[in-house]
Amino acid sequence: MALPAPELLQDDGRLLDAYSATVADAVDRIGPAVCRIERIADGHPAGHGSGFVISPDGLIVTNFHVVGNARAVRVALPDGASTEGRVLGRDPDTDIALVRADGHFADIAPLGDSKRLRRGQIAIAIGNPLGFEWTVTTGVVSALGRSMRASTGRLIDDVIQTDAALNPGNSGGPLVSSASEVIGVNTAVIRGAQGIAFAVASNTASFVIAEIIRFGRVRRAFIGVSADTAALPRRAALLSQVTSRTAVRLRSIEADAPAAKAGLKEGDIVSAIDGHAIGGVDDLVRMLTAERIDRETMFTVVGRSGIRQVTVRPSSRP
Structure with a gap:
């Protein structure tokens, strides 16, 4: 069997280096804004997931199923700092919740425009799965415009399907583009189905955030x-x-x-x-x-x- 020409190997190496650099840059940009969310019930931890900071004054996006009906959460950051947070609002119909954490935050994760997504583009999932500290998985956007049923029975529209590996602890963490923008909120993985996971599109999250900030809930x-x-x-x-x-x-x-x-x-x-x-x-x-x-x-x-x-x-x- 003929071996690849040296110049082809060099081209592959350059492509891999470019891919690695793209992912690493996105992680360096967004990773410090990703936090661990611990739900507090009766003064004790009652579950955990991921979230990400979207404003310097401590607004954090996560999943509704991460915070549940808790009023208070504990927020742990990658640098080891920990602070208290209160749940400002939640929308079970889209599985999105908004938390306000105490303190000033220098690192934030900007929300991008999910309407600009294309199938096949790089998708980077950052989160805190199963307590294994902060982890990164990569894949591509597999499909756009999916619908997924929320716990309330209502359909969440405009859901992103990705093959970036997710674990339950990734819930609430960001799905990030190669442009270092949050394109979705990781929310679900199909158990037993390899390479199928879902994220609520960033535009849906933006709508929910705006409604909660203005009205304390999502009006329908x-x-x-x-x-x-x-x-x-x-x-x-x-x-x-x-x-x-x-x-x-x-x-x-x-x-x-x-x-x-x-x-x-x-x-x-x-x-x-x-x-x-x-x-x-x-x-x-x-x-x-x-x-x-x-x-x-x-x-x-x-x-x-x-x-x-x-x-x-x-x-x-x-």
């Missing part, structure tokens, strides 16, 4: 219904001007809720909202964002008497 629209997915007859789909074969059937309506006030009835089938097809309950949940709070929203409804348009004004979800 509420109409007061329970529903399930139902088949949509072809004629009803044509009249609704949608191509979906399924829609949402309203199973119950809460009294005095926006849906009831608008005249929606049990058994109504919602095929579209503001002209966008609603193929299932997940679509309904996804459409009820904060932007629709107190805003007239048009529901296309299939009932016994045919197709009708119902104007609903969603309120803020309790």
Whole structure:
């Protein structure tokens, strides 16, 4: 078997050196901002994960499932320093939480724009898995725009799939690009499936952070219904001007809720909202964002008497 030419080996060496330098530079830039988060319950540690500092005044991003319902956490930094932190807010629907730690922090991890990501680009996961101090794993962005179900049952949209190896202790740590920007918050690994892990996109995290800082929670629209997915007859789909074969059937309506006030009835089938097809309950949940709070929203409804348009004004979800 012929051996590679010396010049090819030199080229490979230069490429490896460039890759190593890129990863090392990103780790040097972001690593000092990555911290260990210990959940405190009844004065004792009750679990741990990772997080990262995003502002000099001690704002730290982590996962909701890392902090749970705890009010206080202990924050340990790579330099060995330890400080107390309080949970400012949490959003179980996206598995994001925001912590304020005491002190001034010189090292921060800037959030990048996850919309600029491309499949195949370098992904670097930094965290504190299983108590083995701070570790680094690398891989690539495997897929974009995935959906993953949160503990609340709501779908987290725009999730990044990566093959950078993760362990449970990596939860809440940053997924970093070669440009030394945080592109996601590591949140889940599929047990038993080698090389499949997920991170909440940085743009989603930015939205949640802004909502928590401004309102103390993430606002979402509420109409007061329970529903399930139902088949949509072809004629009803044509009249609704949608191509979906399924829609949402309203199973119950809460009294005095926006849906009831608008005249929606049990058994109504919602095929579209503001002209966008609603193929299932997940679509309904996804459409009820904060932007629709107190805003007239048009529901296309299939009932016994045919197709009708119902104007609903969603309120803020309790």
